[in-house]
Amino acid sequence: xxxxxxxxxxxxxxxxxxxxxxxxxxxxxxxxxxxxxxxxxxxxxxxxxxxxxxxxxxxxxxxxxxxxxxxxxxxxxxxxxxxxxxxxxxxxxxxxxxxxxxxxxxxxx
Amino acid sequence: xxxxxxxxxxxxxxxxxxxxxxxxxxxxxxxxxxxxxxxxxxxxxxxxxxxxxxxxxxxxxxxxxxxxxxxxxxxxxxxxxxxxxxxxxxxxxxxxxxxxxxxxxxxxxxxx
Numbered sequence: 248x249x250x251x252x253x254x255x256x257x258x259x260x261x262x263x264x265x266x267x268x269x270x271x272x273x274x275x276x277x278x279x280x281x282x283x284x285x286x287x288x289x290x291x292x293x294x295x296x297x298x299x300x301x302x303x304x305x306x307x308x309x310x311x312x313x314x315x316x317x318x319x320x321x322x323x324x325x326x327x328x329x330x331x332x333x334x335x336x337x338x339x340x341x342x343x344x345x346x347x348x349x350x351x352x353x354x355x356x
Numbered sequence: 357x358x359x360x361x362x363x364x365x366x367x368x369x370x371x372x373x374x375x376x377x378x379x380x381x382x383x384x385x386x387x388x389x390x391x392x393x394x395x396x397x398x399x400x401x402x403x404x405x406x407x408x409x410x411x412x413x414x415x416x417x418x419x420x421x422x423x424x425x426x427x428x429x430x431x432x433x434x435x436x437x438x439x440x441x442x443x444x445x446x447x448x449x450x451x452x453x454x455x456x457x458x459x460x461x462x463x464x465x466x467x468x
Contacts, residue, residue, distance in 0.1 A: 281456075285399075288445070288464075289461065289462070290447055290459040290460060290461050290462050291399060291447070291459055292459070293456050293457070296456070334398075334399070341404075341411070341412050342387075342404075343389070343401045343404055343412060344389075344391075344399075344401065344449075344457060345401070346398045346399040346400070348397075348398045349398065
């Protein structure tokens, strides 16, 4: 089983749509969880941390279910500028980041 | 906003040559990392560095790789004898422990 698993997509959505990404992770001892955004040939940039209570940042909502080892990201009212690859990331027991393959989002006018 | 700086942005080298990738982490950060991303694949951990020594390394980080912090600011990754399969984006990152990681903009290494 992959350490962090994501649907690679691509997800093609019209502007204004709501889109949800899912992720599962294998290590139940993981302590920290993140969504990163990566634009083509650029470095990963932190989008948001993910907490068990769920957290929201503007149009973005992240959820964590530790029992199911499942993480989600919801993007509301998609913008053209949201087009990117979204990386689900967890920390190992030792603190290093473990990345998923990424889910590609293309928002079209 | 503080940033992690990497040089060069693009390096082309012949197979078998040595390359050194350079990074300047954020000055008050204590933990330093190298990750790599082969085109079309996921970001992979290579090595972590703390208190002037390697704290963890992956299976990818074999004897051909080494890291060094030669002074108070630079953090380097050396590949002794490059192979075609070393072609990738190499990202340096740093963090201060409890805080989030900051990644550099990467070095694209092309081995020909």
